[in-house]
Amino acid sequence: MSEAVEYDVLVLGGGPAGENVVDRVRAAGLSAALVESELVGGECSYWACVPSKALLRPALARADARKVPGLADAVRGPLDAAAVLAHRDYWTSNWKDDGGRDWLASIGVDLYRGHGRLYGIRKIAVTSPEGEHTVLSARQAVVVATGTRALLPDLPGLAGARPWTSREATSAGQAPERLLIVGGSVVAVEMATAWQALGSRVTLLVRGARLLPRMEPFAGELVAEALREAGAVVRTGVDVEAVVRDGATGPVTVVLTGGETLEGDELLMATGRVPRTEDIGLDTVGLEPGGWIAVDESCRVSGTDWLYAVGDVNHRALLTHQGKYQARIAGAAIAARAAGAATGADEGRWGPYAATADTAAVPQVVFTDPEAAAVGLTAAEAERAGHRVRAVDYDLARVSGAGLYADGYAGRARMVVDLDREVLLGATFVGPGTAELVHAATVAVVGEVPIARLWHAVPAFPTMSEIWLRLLETYRDADGAS
Structure with missing residues (x-):
């Protein structure tokens, strides 16, 4: 590898949290580079918040309109699925990140495309899609913002059944005739709402006693009631023990505890998230690969004075708006500490840069009907x-x-x-x-x-x-x- 390219701040991961870090440190006059292996804008922009809400908005608007006198009869027909999916594609920019790339350039942030790994203290090694290797070095801070990926449980036959995760559920090109969904939290209920409205016959299989277990009990009860009224089947207290796919394109069968089987055309596993930290070089800085990254209130990694982790990867609050909030806090803290180091000021004066809203005041909306x-x-x-x-x-x-x-x-x-x-x-x-x-x-x-x-x-x-x-x-x- 050639001599390291130096910046004030390096950010590993170009989702909303990473974008907000570079925005904040650039506004403070620090130089910055961002490393991204997929699309600038990350999970939220292309496979989560944005496409899911684009799918859900027509369903919710129709549901509201059907309860308005003088309008209800005009919206009794089905949704135009092709138009809804085209609307979704528009909001994901057809899974192209030209806008994100141009925005980074406009604020003076260099983008390195490829797989980034921590390479010891204050360094990231980047391997481009073409196999080229570059080492980047940070004068002030390195920020990990690699987010999470879908958790797939260890079920017999699941890998070969090619299940949907949240990515396939938000980017699919057509509604499956029969959609089985395993899970009862946000992804499960939102995608049940969207695809039921787009014409799928949805069956929701929930291990627990109710939907949305982290909210007040009545939230899950009202959402379950509405899903059933819309035609979905909602079953709680059931466990999936195995999955079988019939050939390359055939139906998928889930086997429940007790031997009961259910058949669908697609299976969405909405069973949680895990951090994307298994191959980002955590071991080179004394941290455990594959785990969540513990941080202090300024999102600085415990035991370091240079490494930060923002967004889902630190497990404080797995929501886009909270990740962006953390990123603003971390960016401000990095800039303040850089200024303090430059003037000899005591770092303790920067204490107000703390992500206090991650513990007791986290807002969340589930966009169901x-x-x-x-x-x-x-x-x-x-x-x-x-x-x-x-x-x-x-x-x-x-x-x-x-x-x-x-x-x-x-x-x-x-x-x-x-x-x-x-x-x-x-x-x-x-x-x-x-x-x-x-x-x-x-x-x-x-x-x-x-x-x-x-x-x-x-x-x-x-x-x-x-x-x-x-x-x-x-x-x-x-x-x-x-």
């Missing part, structure tokens, strides 16, 4: 953490804004209140159109806004945001009755 949106702790999580709490529930259908949104509106909201401090620890909203409610809840949780102060945040009439007033009234009435 109905949508499920939540932030912070569930009631059960808050109690396990030792808080004295009250869970306040309200039927969203009783809010005027929801009733105007759709006939027969069904939904539910909950806020979790810390009784000792009278601030919100968490909130959950389930129902059509609730995704836009979660940021207000996030502000309340992050800002630790006192309940007494929330009374003065007046919701506009008639909107679904009136749910805040109803929740506060319910909390007040319960307090008066106790």
Whole structure:
């Protein structure tokens, strides 16, 4: 290999987290290079958030329209699957990253395409698709942002059955007639919603007792009810023991515990994620290949003064927006520490650069029909953490804004209140159109806004945001009755 090419900051992985790191350090005047083995923009842009929402939006819009008087009869027909898939392809730029590449060039970041591996302290070795080898060296920091990949369980016959993962589920060119989905979390329920709407007959096989196990129980219950109403089969408490594919293109059969078999045309395994760290040179810096990377609040790897890990790979919060948040924190910390080193300043002064929102105020939206949106702790999580709490529930259908949104509106909201401090620890909203409610809840949780102060945040009439007033009234009435 030739002499190392030197930059202030090196970033391994060009998804949203990696992009945000280079953006932040370049804004601070540091030089940067980014190493990416696939497409600039990463999983989110091409195989996850963006294509899945492009598939889901027509399904949700049709579901909403079917509940609006004067419009319902006009949308009784099927979705135009070809148009929906073309819309998805547009939003993934047909799986080309010219835009991402041009953006990096516009902010002065050099892109190295190929497989990157840590090569000892402050170095990355890159092997290009053509087999050329380049060593990059960092004056200040190296950031690992390689994300995760789908976890496929060790089931007999699974590898030979060529199952879908989230990548195939979001990029498929046509709807399978029969789609079996194993899993009950976000990928499983969102893809069940999308492909059922696009014409597949979906069967959802869930090992646990309910869908969306990390949210309030009513979220999974309402989503399961809606999937069944749409025609999907939802089975909980079942285990898959083996998988068989009939030939190269034939149907796939899953074998359940007890010997029952189910047949489909495609099988989606939505059974979790694992870090993409098995072959990135962690062993060259004393870390274990294949595992999650432990970091401090500034996303710096424990025991180092130069290595950072942002996004899914550090296992703090496996969500794109949280990875981007971490990247902004890490980029600011790197820039501040570089400035501190240059002036001889004490590094401790840069303590405010901390990713505190990864632990108690993580927002998430599940784009099913109905949508499920939540932030912070569930009631059960808050109690396990030792808080004295009250869970306040309200039927969203009783809010005027929801009733105007759709006939027969069904939904539910909950806020979790810390009784000792009278601030919100968490909130959950389930129902059509609730995704836009979660940021207000996030502000309340992050800002630790006192309940007494929330009374003065007046919701506009008639909107679904009136749910805040109803929740506060319910909390007040319960307090008066106790």
